[in-house]
Amino acid sequence: MSLLSLNAIETAIGQYAVLHQVSLEVCEGGVFVLLGRNGAGKTTTLRSIMGLWRPSAGSVVFQGQDMRGLHTAEIARLGIAYVPESMGIFGGLTVEENLILATRNGRFDQERLKRIWQLFPALERFWSKQAWSLSGGQKQMLSVARAIIEPRKLILVDEPTKGLAPAIVDAMMEAFRDISQTTTILLVEQNFEFAKSLGRDMAVIEDGRVVHTGSMADFARDTALQNRLLSLSAS
Amino acid sequence: MGQTQQEGALEPLKSTLQRLGGVNLLPFAVAVIAFVLIGAPSSWVTLTVAGLAMGMMLFLMASGLSLIFGLMDVLNFGHSAFISFGAFVAASVLAWLGGWLGADSLVLNALAVFCAFAAAILFGLAGGWFFEVVIIKPVYRDHLRQILITMGALIVAEQMILALWGGSPMTVPRPAFLTGSILLGDVAIEVYRIFAFLLGLAVYLALYWLLNRSRLGLLIRAGVEDREMVEALGFRIDRLFVGVFMLGSALAALGGAMWAGYETLITPALGGQMMIVVFIVVIIGGLGSVEGTLLGAIMVGLVANYVGFLAPKLALASNMLLMMAILMWRPNGLRPAVT
Numbered sequence: 001m002s003l004l005s006l007n008a009i010e011t012a013i014g015q016y017a018v019l020h021q022v023s024l025e026v027c028e029g030g031v032f033v034l035l036g037r038n039g040a041g042k043t044t045t046l047r048s049i050m051g052l053w054r055p056s057a058g059s060v061v062f063q064g065q066d067m068r069g070l071h072t073a074e075i076a077r078l079g080i081a082y083v084p085e086s087m088g089i090f091g092g093l094t095v096e097e098n099l100i101l102a103t104r105n106g107r108f109d110q111e112r113l114k115r116i117w118q119l120f121p122a123l124e125r126f127w128s129k130q131a132w133s134l135s136g137g138q139k140q141m142l143s144v145a146r147a148i149i150e151p152r153k154l155i156l157v158d159e160p161t162k163g164l165a166p167a168i169v170d171a172m173m174e175a176f177r178d179i180s181q182t183t184t185i186l187l188v189e190q191n192f193e194f195a196k197s198l199g200r201d202m203a204v205i206e207d208g209r210v211v212h213t214g215s216m217a218d219f220a221r222d223t224a225l226q227n228r229l230l231s232l233s234a235s
Numbered sequence: 236m237g238q239t240q241q242e243g244a245l246e247p248l249k250s251t252l253q254r255l256g257g258v259n260l261l262p263f264a265v266a267v268i269a270f271v272l273i274g275a276p277s278s279w280v281t282l283t284v285a286g287l288a289m290g291m292m293l294f295l296m297a298s299g300l301s302l303i304f305g306l307m308d309v310l311n312f313g314h315s316a317f318i319s320f321g322a323f324v325a326a327s328v329l330a331w332l333g334g335w336l337g338a339d340s341l342v343l344n345a346l347a348v349f350c351a352f353a354a355a356i357l358f359g360l361a362g363g364w365f366f367e368v369v370i371i372k373p374v375y376r377d378h379l380r381q382i383l384i385t386m387g388a389l390i391v392a393e394q395m396i397l398a399l400w401g402g403s404p405m406t407v408p409r410p411a412f413l414t415g416s417i418l419l420g421d422v423a424i425e426v427y428r429i430f431a432f433l434l435g436l437a438v439y440l441a442l443y444w445l446l447n448r449s450r451l452g453l454l455i456r457a458g459v460e461d462r463e464m465v466e467a468l469g470f471r472i473d474r475l476f477v478g479v480f481m482l483g484s485a486l487a488a489l490g491g492a493m494w495a496g497y498e499t500l501i502t503p504a505l506g507g508q509m510m511i512v513v514f515i516v517v518i519i520g521g522l523g524s525v526e527g528t529l530l531g532a533i534m535v536g537l538v539a540n541y542v543g544f545l546a547p548k549l550a551l552a553s554n555m556l557l558m559m560a561i562l563m564w565r566p567n568g569l570r571p572a573v574t
Contacts, residue, residue, distance in 0.1 A: 050467055076469035088464035090457045097453055102468050106450045146468070 003028040003154060003184050004049070009058030011048045018044045019055070019208045026154070026201070031176065031185045033199035033216060035192070035230060041208040042188040043085060046156045049186075050082045051075045063153070081147035085158040085188075089139045091132030095123055098131050102146040109150075116145045119175045137168035144175060154184045161191045169194060192230065196220045204229045258569045262533045269541040280422045282540045288428035290529075290536025291435025292497060295490030296509060297516040298442060298528045299483025305523020305571075306459045307476050309371055310378055313385035314487055315506030315513065316392030317362060321355040321488025322495035322505055323400050326407040328354045336410050344410035348496075355492035356485045363484025367477050389507070396503040404502045407495045431493055438486070442525045455479060459523040515554045519561050521568025530569050534561075 199216035446452035520531030
């Protein structure tokens with residue numbers, strides 16, 4: 001069953017048209033991976049869904065509701081969380097304050113909090129520390145934790161492994177695997193190994209156009225297609 | 236090598252100063268230096284109290300600008316219009332309640348002052364709402380247009396004050412309980428200055444609580460850092476902006492009302508005159524930080540009074556020199572919300 005549909009959306013940043021007729025169907029459950037080279041339009045796609053950049057044409061439909069004209073805050077309240085590439089951590093706030101800001105009524109659901117502490121033990125350890133003092137990996141954990149501190153239907157995650165140490169990437173993979181049991185994830189990722197092990201469905205975006213969609217298992221088997229669309233051999 | 240050794244030797248001193256309060260110690264350091272230079276303890280106490288009172292009034296005027304600038308990234312040169320209007324509204328209410336003010340009753344006197352300040356605050360809230368919705372909203376993210384339109388609004392506001400209250404200076408009556416001085420030995424401390432200090436302190440504590448102990452404050456502090464992310468968490472930051480703008484304008488109006496009572500003679504140019512000092516306070520303190528604004532305001536208040544006494548010819552330049560010195564040391568100000 002389709003959770004999110006992008007129907008021929010076009011998004012421009014200033015005078016530059018970035019997305020051209022992008023259409024996607026993200027089904028409920030599991031991880032949908034959006035692949036593509038640098039500057040292909042992956043981040044723009046996530047930001048267009050979140051209403052941070054407004055598509056000039058096309059529609060974004062979430063659970064049957066057309067989100068055109070909705071404010072970003074209203075989109076978030078529909079149950080969509082966003083983990084940006086920059087992580088979007090509030091450095092001047094403590095770990096606890098960063099998380100409490102993401103709760104609906106300013107109180108923690110203790111069960112969820114315990115689950116977060118199990119997934120990311122460092123966050124419990126640095127609970128009262130200001131977020132700027134965390135390492136890059138811990139900041140990424142906080143950013144993801146903030147997305148799951150409340151029940152969400154969809155989490156948009158933009159390049160969560162960028163610049164992280166291999167051990168942290170492994171921890172992040174386990175966390176996403178766990179989260180995807182209950183929440184749909186739309187993941188933008190350049191680390192193909194990471195994406196491959198998590199993704200169920202996938203799409204490749206190139207120059208602002210969707211050039212391939214299908215199952216991750218099929219794509220992972222087709223090395224020629226990977227090389228053509230992602231230039232993996234070149235990199 | 237030698238420099239590294241020198242830095243290593245300074246490290247314990249730095250960490251001790253940091254533990255004792257870091258930049259918060261600056262006003263104390265300035266006061267101690269001034270004490271040595273002034274020599275006479277009674278003059279020093281008088282100047283220090285005057286500096287603290289002036290600092291608190293500047294804090295009232297500047298804290299709103301700092302929040303508006305820091306959170307909303309809006310260069311509001313029209314902020315001083317609220318200082319002027321606050322002063323004139325409060326002065327008019329005090330004049331209108333002359334009977335209460337002249338009555339031989341502390342309650343009626345205090346009630347008149349309360350009504351004057353409440354009127355200034357209400358004007359600030361309503362005017363702030365109108366200003367944000369009509370003038371600021373169309374020019375978000377465009378500093379040049381912000382400067383032009385808010386400067387224009389300031390000119391219009393000054394002309395409105397001229398039209399409503401006339402061009403002649405207006406006398407501001409002070410109630411009996413806020414006039415005179417308290418004598419402590421050979422030191423005379425003006426009652427109004429103590430009142431200004433205490434009111435400023437109360438506002439600071441309330442703002443501190445709001446920003447550091449409430450969910451709304453958490454949102455404001457987060458918004459100063461990353462507006463987009465606050466929206467992505469489900470909060471309408473544009474609505475928060477209106478609230479912050481109204482609060483900032485109300486604080487400016489209250490500061491103007493306090494300043495009117497302090498000066499006792501006001502002109503329509505009051506806001507414009509205060510604007511430069513208010514901007515200096517915000518820049519010294521660091522954007523978006525109430526603690527920084529308080530620190531900046533107290534530094535400006537103290538330095539202006541000490542320099543005015545020690546080297547009167549330098550008095551006019553003292554604020555600028557202070558700002559230059561602090562910016563050379565800390566380009567983001569003493570305690571910015573975001574570094």
